[in-house]
Amino acid sequence: MKNYHETNELAADLRRQWGIDQYAPIDIFSTVVEKIDNLTLIFMVLDNETSGCCCQSKNDKLILINSIHSKGRQNFTLAHELYHILYEKSKEWIICSYEEQNNDSEKEADNFASSLLLPINALIDYKRQNKIKKWSLNDIIRCEQYFQISHLSMLCRLRKENQISYEEFNDYRPNIKSNASKLGFSTDLYESSSENKKYYSTGEYIPLTEKIYNNNKISIGKKEELLLDVYRSDIVYNL
Secondary structure, eight states, rough: OHHHHHHHHHHHHHHHHHTTTTOOOOOOOHHHHHHSEEEEEEEEEOOOEEEEEEEEEESSSEEEETTEEEEEHHHHHHHHHHHHHIOOOOOOEEEEGGGTTTTTHHHHHHHHHHHHHHHHHHHHHHHHHTTOOOOHHHHHHHHHHHHHHHHHHHHHHHHHHHHOOOOHHHTSSSHHHHHHHHHHHOOGGGOOGGGGEEEEEEEHHHHHHHHHHHHHHOOOHHHHHHHHHHHOOHHHHHO
């Protein structure tokens, strides 16, 4: 099993490869679609216990994200699934759920995701720049909003780095939407996908479908069928 330091280094290396500052937030969904070849992301309703899953073949990579989870949780799930895709390269479906969270692979993926979204140096720098001596709930909300990570992920990261106590971890968990609103933040980070994005897709599948249609490999009917299969009725019906 890779230890915490090793997964941190993998995340830091990936940021360097992608040209992303070690101290900056990352728009994880836009970045992976741009940087990872042959990747398709599908948002769909899964059972609440399942965060996401992934699979890859020789030429294609597919990641499913649970759209009923919050935006912050989805960001973490994508970074988590990215670890499986890039560093494990399994040809089987990997399903990430609460039941599997304690196995070595899932722990590694969680550590990697946390480090990719919020590198330790970025956390230290944020604390210094904002003159934080002891993390308050308000400090935590501002930081997670800046780095666009879920409230639970933020708390787990601070607990992992011994920045907050176990009691504070539990005290700071409830009523996050209300507390974020009182600070003037949108609650989008803590909300699930909107109804028109509960089933949706982005990535390679869409332009590939367009390409084979333009090359007269499939009919307009088949093209529309393929797009509807990945929940892109907005393209089919010009919505």
